[in-house]
Amino acid sequence: MPIKTRMSGNEAVAHAIKQINPDVMPAFPITPSTEIPQFVASMIANGEIDTEFIPVESEHSAMSAAMGASAAGARAVTATSSCGMALMWEVLYVAASSRLPIVMALVNRGLTGPLNINAEHSDSMGARDSGWIQIYAENNQEVYDNFLQAHRIAEHKDVRLPVMICQDGFITSHAVQNITLWEDQAIRDFVGEYQPEHYLLREDEAMAVGPYALSPYCMEAKKAQAEAMKRAKQVILDVADGFEKITGRHYGLFEEYRLEDAEYAVVAMGSVCGTVKDAVDAMREQGRKVGLLKLRVFRPFPGREIGAALRHCKAIAIMDRSESYSSQGGPLGAEVTAALYRAKASAETVNIMYGLSGRDVRVEEIRGIFEELEKLAAGEVSYPEYPYLGLRDGTEDLLNR
Amino acid sequence: MEQKAFQFREIQARQERLAPGHRMCAGCGGSIAVRNVLKALHPGDKAVVGNATGCLEVSTYMYPYTAYEDSYIHSAFENAGATLSGVETAYRVLKKKGKISSEYKFITFGGDGGTYDIGLQSLSGAMERGHDMVYVCYDNGAYMNTGTQRSSATPMYADTTTTPSGTVSQGKPQARKDLAGILAAHNIPYVGQTTFIGNMKDLYVKSERAIYTPGAAFLNVLAPCPRGWKYNAPDLMEICKLAVETCYWPLFEVIDGKWILNYKPSHKLPLEDFLRKQGRFQHLFQPGGEPFLQAFQEEVDRRWEELLARCGE
Numbered sequence: 083m084p085i086k087t088r089m090s091g092n093e094a095v096a097h098a099i100k101q102i103n104p105d106v107m108p109a110f111p112i113t114p115s116t117e118i119p120q121f122v123a124s125m126i127a128n129g130e131i132d133t134e135f136i137p138v139e140s141e142h143s144a145m146s147a148a149m150g151a152s153a154a155g156a157r158a159v160t161a162t163s164s165c166g167m168a169l170m171w172e173v174l175y176v177a178a179s180s181r182l183p184i185v186m187a188l189v190n191r192g193l194t195g196p197l198n199i200n201a202e203h204s205d206s207m208g209a210r211d212s213g214w215i216q217i218y219a220e221n222n223q224e225v226y227d228n229f230l231q232a233h234r235i236a237e238h239k240d241v242r243l244p245v246m247i248c249q250d251g252f253i254t255s256h257a258v259q260n261i262t263l264w265e266d267q268a269i270r271d272f273v274g275e276y277q278p279e280h281y282l283l284r285e286d287e288a289m290a291v292g293p294y295a296l297s298p299y300c301m302e303a304k305k306a307q308a309e310a311m312k313r314a315k316q317v318i319l320d321v322a323d324g325f326e327k328i329t330g331r332h333y334g335l336f337e338e339y340r341l342e343d344a345e346y347a348v349v350a351m352g353s354v355c356g357t358v359k360d361a362v363d364a365m366r367e368q369g370r371k372v373g374l375l376k377l378r379v380f381r382p383f384p385g386r387e388i389g390a391a392l393r394h395c396k397a398i399a400i401m402d403r404s405e406s407y408s409s410q411g412g413p414l415g416a417e418v419t420a421a422l423y424r425a426k427a428s429a430e431t432v433n434i435m436y437g438l439s440g441r442d443v444r445v446e447e448i449r450g451i452f453e454e455l456e457k458l459a460a461g462e463v464s465y466p467e468y469p470y471l472g473l474r475d476g477t478e479d480l481l482n483r
Numbered sequence: 484m485e486q487k488a489f490q491f492r493e494i495q496a497r498q499e500r501l502a503p504g505h506r507m508c509a510g511c512g513g514s515i516a517v518r519n520v521l522k523a524l525h526p527g528d529k530a531v532v533g534n535a536t537g538c539l540e541v542s543t544y545m546y547p548y549t550a551y552e553d554s555y556i557h558s559a560f561e562n563a564g565a566t567l568s569g570v571e572t573a574y575r576v577l578k579k580k581g582k583i584s585s586e587y588k589f590i591t592f593g594g595d596g597g598t599y600d601i602g603l604q605s606l607s608g609a610m611e612r613g614h615d616m617v618y619v620c621y622d623n624g625a626y627m628n629t630g631t632q633r634s635s636a637t638p639m640y641a642d643t644t645t646t647p648s649g650t651v652s653q654g655k656p657q658a659r660k661d662l663a664g665i666l667a668a669h670n671i672p673y674v675g676q677t678t679f680i681g682n683m684k685d686l687y688v689k690s691e692r693a694i695y696t697p698g699a700a701f702l703n704v705l706a707p708c709p710r711g712w713k714y715n716a717p718d719l720m721e722i723c724k725l726a727v728e729t730c731y732w733p734l735f736e737v738i739d740g741k742w743i744l745n746y747k748p749s750h751k752l753p754l755e756d757f758l759r760k761q762g763r764f765q766h767l768f769q770p771g772g773e774p775f776l777q778a779f780q781e782e783v784d785r786r787w788e789e790l791l792a793r794c795g796e
Contacts, residue, residue, distance in 0.1 A: 105576045108569060134576045136568060139608030143565035146558055146605065150569025153556050154531070155583075156576060158569070176558050282531050282554040283574055285585045292557035293546035300546075 091254040094226035096121030101269040105156035108136035108147035112166035114251040115189035145170035152182040155281030164191035178213030183236030184244040191251040200440020201250040207404040216381040250353040335384040337376040344373030346455040350401040361448035389425025397455035411468040436471040505550035506542040510716025512706030523690035533567035533591030536560040561601040564609035589616035595636035623708035631711040635660040648766035666701040667737040674737040678705035713762020725757040744794040
């Protein structure tokens with residue numbers, strides 16, 4: 083049964099954790115994800131769930147303890163942001179290569195330099211090669227829904243990889259929105275009991291985790307991990323189908339918003355997609371053929387599917403909320419452009435850097451981007467480099483040159 | 484805690500939990516520490532063994548072979564404390580939920596690099612949270628896995644690859660960190676310091692106490708390294724004995740905050756007797772080394788007196 087209410091993105095994750103009732107949650111506070119362990123600790127204090135909370139002394143220890151708990155045979159979750167995940171970095175790789183189905187709520191915030199606590203994807207984008215599945219959300223509803231699907235994906239025998247459920251710091255984590263929850267029993271039935279095959283505390287066998295592997299064996303381990311990531315794509319879709327049967331809410335690898343006949347498209351992830359949809363709707367009313375590809379699953383990267391979905395477009399703007407300091411754009415720009423090349427797409431592309439450190443993005447700016455795309459397709463403008471959107475110094479800005 | 488009398492034959496007859504065939508060096512104290520600590524597990528009790536990255540890890544669990552008869556987990560260099568605290572927490576919750584019924588013990592091993600230095604925070608956190616586990620440091624006094632770089636456990640004046648002795652250097656300028664004291668300050672129920680003496684009774688008794696004391700326990704085991712200390716491998720036991728008889732490495736326990744001295748030499752030997760057998764101190768025995776030997780002796784004396792005072796001796 084649907085339950086209509088309102089809550090923040092952090093509350094939505096905490097509510098999902100309450101319904102899942104995982105075994106172990108190690109966590110260390112960091113803005114803007116701090117509320118998640120606080121809410122969970124309160125639920126434990128009031129006897130609402132029987133999760134064991136480990137108040138670790140750092141995020142490195144949070145991921146290490148999550149790894150230990152998961153290897154021991156427990157369902158383990160954690161939550162963090164930004165520098166917190168940066169401190170976990172080493173163990174992210176160890177957990178993924180140990181094939182441990184840990185689920186992490188990542189509230190995206192920029193990595194320090196300068197110190198800033200607002201939304202940016204530099205934390206998760208930096209960890210894009212760590213072997214974690216990454217699923218992004220536009221709003222609170224999607225955060226809740228994605229988190230409920232995460233364990234099923236992570237624990238699937240074809241996958242056995244950790245999953246991070248990403249949401250934009252403050253914009254999604256703290257803003258209170260309408261949300262439709264689902265009743266506890268239906269969620270528990272959907273998520274199911276965790277039944278690992280091999281684990282440290284299995285009483286009838288001993289198990290060793292985390293070997294030193296020399297060159298004759300190590301490469302095969304990495305290949306097996308890469309194959310699991312490829313298989314995750316189908317599992318993500320299958321789990322989404324099961325979720326839709328209960329809730330009626332549909333999820334794919336990405337959402338195509340008025341994209342079918344669009345000539346000009348924006349590709350983006352996270353909360354900015356709501357802003358893009360507003361701009362698309364307004365411009366569609368004027369008869370402009372514009373659309374959005376909202377990427378939900380960044381790892382595994384659905385390159386072939388993205389290429390097919392955008393192949394008909396004349397010009398595409400790829401929006402990055404993370405600098406990679408490569409001098410030629412951001413990570414989403416690089417991967418989407420490669421997908422378009424492989425799809426033999428002929429669209430013009432521009433990779434736009436936006437919203438860094440929580441810089442606001444307005445509907446008018448997205449309209450401006452679509453107008454730029456029309457000029458780009460007509461050969462009236464060109465972008466030798468990747469432009470920034472919304473800079474204080476207008477002369478450097480995409481829309482104020 | 485019930486502790487049976489030390490029965491040497493019965494203990495030696497127990498099944499080895501660290502199987503032979505691992506790749507640790509001949510004359511290595513680390514493998515002796517692990518083998519004997521695990522012998523203190525009562526027959527029939529299950530365990531999960533943790534491990535920080537180091538010589539021990541790369542020599543005992545090299546894929547596809549493991550030397551451990553019990554379940555084992557290694558994650559990284561600096562997180563053995565946190566990793567095992569996750570395992571122990573999982574045990575408690577799975578037991579509470581009725582998913583497992585066996586008794587498990589949790590023991591993790593780290594060298595001094597993974598314990599005194601890079602893993603100190605993780606160790607401190609795990610101990611402070613009071614997980615029912617034992618952290619065993621096999622202290623060989625340098626980063627031996629990477630080739631004998633100094634650690635905060637390295638004794639003063641030792642020649643290491645990052646504190647080499649030379650024409651204007653006498654080796655490591657600083658004295659070693661008092662890790663057992665730091666752990667005692669965590670107010671955990673059990674801290675023990677030991678090494679290999681005689682028939683290993685001291686190591687056994689302290690291991691059993693550490694493993695079977697409810698809550699967090701820490702054991703510091705002096706575990707000589709023939710490559711880093713530069714000694715003749717068969718001299719291992721003699722060197723350990725001299726470490727104790729010179730009061731360089733006193734045997735003591737801190738039980739529920741009470742400091743207990745386990746052994747007081749009737750004739751305290753000069754520190755030189757311990758140092759002379761080790762290549763890493765040979766520069767101190769060259770002309771001009773006397774003031775440094777004297778300074779080192781004074782440091783050992785000061786710490787010994789401090790320990791006697793703590794133990795009420």
